Amino acid sequence: MRSKIAGMANVEHRTVLGAMRSSGFFENLDEEALQLIRPTARRVHQPKNTVVFNEGEECRGFYIVESGAVKLYKESMDAKEHVLHIATPGDCFGEAALFLGTGYPASAAAVQNSDLILLRKDEFLQLLRERPEVSFRLMASMATWAHRLVSSIEALTLKDAGARFAAYLLAEAKTPKDGTVVDLGMPKQVLASHLGMTGETLSRLLARFESDGLVAARGRRVQLLSVDGLEEIAEYGSG
Structure with a gap:
């Protein structure tokens, strides 16, 4: 029994370290620094459609997405939800509240079954x-992390809707090639808000x-049929 528990602890240790290594937030830290940080971290399973924290809630720490996806959002006075960002594996969120000593500036909820650090x-x-x-x-x-976020915001504001969607599909494909299938993994309305457009x-x-023969869609699964065509739209817009 003890050896089994020890084995599970070792797996947990390696998994948490792996998630930390994959996060751009820690990319300038060496292995020694990551090992020092590791005891401050623990894994949290967040089922789909459950709240991680609410806006204004006292900060208990910040999170790295190991798997799944988490939306950061605000609700307007008329209870409309505005998605600010979708955090996917390797992303972190909640760090602003930690360093500013304030409550969380927005709410967070899992849009997929997610494992968080x-x-x-x-x-x-x-x-x-x-x-x-x-x-x-x-x-x-x-x-470095802030620079990437600024670049992401610039892409949302300077590119048209078609270019943003094409760029998103290519990015989600990791190593895009014709035939690659992308799982959107979240409700279209949430994805649309993330990309700065309406669901329609x-x-x-x-x-x-x-x-146009660029993709074939089956529910939330989208097969890329013409990577070259999508890359052209992502670069120059959809016209």
Whole structure:
């Protein structure tokens, strides 16, 4: 029994470290620094459609997405939901509240069954106070992370809807080639909000891409039929 428990603990340890290594938030940290941070982290399973935290809730730490997807959103006075971002594997969220010492600035909920890594606030901040060299490396990673987010925002504001959707499909395919199947993995309305468009616009684009022979859709699964065509739209727009 003890050996079984120890084996499970080792698997957990390796899994958490793997998720941390895959996150751009920690990309400037070496193995020694990751090993120091590891005790502050624990895995959390978040079932689909459950809330991770609510806007204004006291910060208990920040999260890395190991698997699944989490939407960050705000609700307007008329109870309409506005999706700010979809966090996918390797992404982190909730870090602003941790460093600013405030409540979470937005709500978060799983849009798929998700496994998350929670880095606990008090332990993580204590480590940074005790090991300033880790703090400096983390600042470098945060600067890189912020630059990527700005680039993502620029892509949303400067590209037309067709270009954004094409770029999303190509990015989700990882190594896109004709025949690759992309699982949208979330309700179309959530994805549309993430891409800065309405659900109706997303549906029209998907139908248009199908009629143009670029993709074939079956529910939430989209097969890429012409990567070259999608890359052209992602680069130059859909006209």
